[in-house]
Amino acid sequence: MVTIFILDCKYKSFIFINKLLCGYFCKMNFSLIIDLMDFKRILIKWYGENRRDLPWRNTTNPYYIWVSEIILQQTRVAQGLSYYLKFLDSFPTVFDLANASEDAVLKVWQGLGYYTRARNLRSAAQHIVDKYQGEIPDTFDELIKIKGIGQYSAGAIASFAFKQAVPAIDGNVYRIIARVFGVFTLSTTAKGRREFYDIVVELMDKTQPDVFNQALLDFGALQCVPKSPKCEHCPFGKYCFAYMHNLVHVLPTRGKKTAARSRYFTYLIIKYNEYTFINRRKNKDIWQGLYEFPLIETHKPITLPRLTKHSEWKKIFGRNKHTISYVSEVVKHQLSHQTLYTQFIMVDILTLPRILNSDYEMVLATDVDQYSTPKVIDNFMVAEPASKYFLNNPE
Ligand code: SF4
Secondary structure (H helix, E strand, O other): OOEEEEOOHHHOOOEEOOHHHHHHHHOOOOOEEEEHHHHHHHHHHHHHHHOOOOHHHOOOOHHHHHHHHHHHOOOOHHHHHHHHHHHHHHOOOHHHHHHOOHHHHHHHHOOOOOOHHHHHHHHHHHHHHHHHOOOOOOOHHHHOOOOOOOHHHHHHHHHHHHOOOOOOOOHHHHHHHHHHHOOOOOOOOHHHHHHHHHHHHHHOOOOOHHHHHHHHHHHHHHHOOOOOOOHHHOOOOOOOHHHHOOOOOOOOOOOOOOOOEEEEEEEEEEEEOOEEEEEEOOOOOOOOOOEEOOEEEEOOOOOHHHHOOOHHHHHHHOOOOEEEEEEOOOEEEEOOOEEEEEEEEEEEEOOOOHHHHHHOEEEEHHHHHHOOOOHHHHHHHHOOOHHHHHOOOOO
8 A cells, every 4th residue: 555645845844655756746735644545445436426327338349438538528428428329320330430431420420519530530440440450459559549549538448448557537637636636737738747647647546447537537527527616525525635725716727728719700691593502611620521601701790791892702793693681690609719700691693603603512402401511500500590491491
């Protein structure tokens, strides 16, 4: 049993700890005596009483675990659950995913955001089929080499599916460690990540790394939550540095937030009889690979008169006769680092402008929902009055 005695460094007190953690804990300023065995015992006991019953927890199938972990990056469990079930229903094995078209995968992913995850899943599945004959590698070191599988996902798959004793550290784990042990280092730096990693390796229960990692994740998701953690009923209450020092609101240390960039998207719903026009986003930008209507992007809000004088508008309509039949409200859509202000304008045309013929796909308006589109477009298509046009729902 390894016991950590930490007395306040500021007062040049004595620290007795194993070699690895000594250097790290010396930099901290707190008085605490905690036993490593106690940490895992308390955590795993809490998990036994509070664990979430999730489908990917009741399996050791590495493909299922991999899919769940990729879906749950940037996505809450409540939202991710239905996508997980739908995804496995559509692509039950790594071979099904490898053989699927990118469009088919994006369609199932539609609405979940961060579409690079879906594209990487598919190309990783192809790599696994080509290089490993469809067998998902069973070690962290092999998993981490696969596109789209990062430190956290590799740790989760290796420990949950193969019981390899490696950490799976996500934002929940950083938060718990920072609070319980008073770690002020930023987890976004390489040095910070190393420090947190070393601590978790020391703490983890090597005999049941799957249970230990899952327990940490659930503890962070249910008990030691970002805002208003349940400290008064926490089994770590008497050990927790942040709670004892009234620093729960300070830890984990947050870096400076970069201001979200504002973008202004005006989508043109061009109605040509029962047809409309879409194209696929190709640039390395948000929503790469998804379909959208002709877009005019501006750096600031634009009025309708100015829009009709915009070079992109002129490029599309030229001298063709066109009539604006509907202008939507501006809808704000928040992404992690961007704020989008999106507006939809319906324009009726009787003849086909050349550019629409060459640069866009002409599709039946009622077929647009067959394509993978960003959530802002999905929402618009089911809203009144657009639903009448897109969902074949005449008055
Ligand atoms: S006492 Fe509060 S801050 Fe500390 S581990 Fe428990 S819930 Fe988190």
